[in-house]
């Protein structure tokens with residue numbers, strides 16, 4: 001049995017689709033209600049999957065601790081949290097970007113004072129500005145970060161941009177791209193050694209599906 005921690009929400013649907021194409025019976029997730037653990041037997045005699053639905057940061061925690069062998073999680077969370085695991089496959093879905101954004105038509109870099117940046121991703125933001133040698137104060141926000149520049153809490157935000165609709169509908173615009181994001185398959189370092197054969201088979205199937213859906 002392979003235990004997979006899957007990030008709830010944004011990447012869940014496409015991940016289930018890929019796993020179904022890999023020959024797993026994903027019907028346990030069809031009508032999932034409030035359930036969090038799912039059994040997904042293999043249709044072709046390979047190891048069965050057990051899926052744990054969790055928040056992105058917890059996917060990393062479960063994989064780091066070896067509670068789960070593998071995880072599907074966005075590169076945004078990997079960049080923010082880091083951790084001790086292998087990043088095995090770029091799943092090529094859940095594609096979006098980190099961007100520096102703020103009030104449309106404002107010159108963000110004008111003036112000499114330090115900048116105040118609101119974000120859910122303080123580590124990513126710190127690194128981005130440190131590389132530019134720009135002094136900034138980071139205000140940690142838990143959600144709807146777009147409110148911060150509108151309400152005057154921050155000069156700009158560093159946040160995920162997918163379609164750009166949230167920025168546009170709130171009178172904001174991208175000033176600069178920060179990083180490319182997609183969903184990744186990560187693996188526990190010990191599991192890679194102990195379940196080498198099973199996991200390699202699993203990775204090959206996933207990789208083939210990722211290539212096929214390109």
Ligand code: PRP
Nearest residue numbers: 143144145159160161162163164165166
């Ligand atoms: C994310 C992000 C933006 C939005 C971007 O928020 O923080 O708000 O999606 O997507 P778009 O470019 O397609 O409009 P999420 O939906 O994860 O919720 P949150 O605001 O509660 O973090």
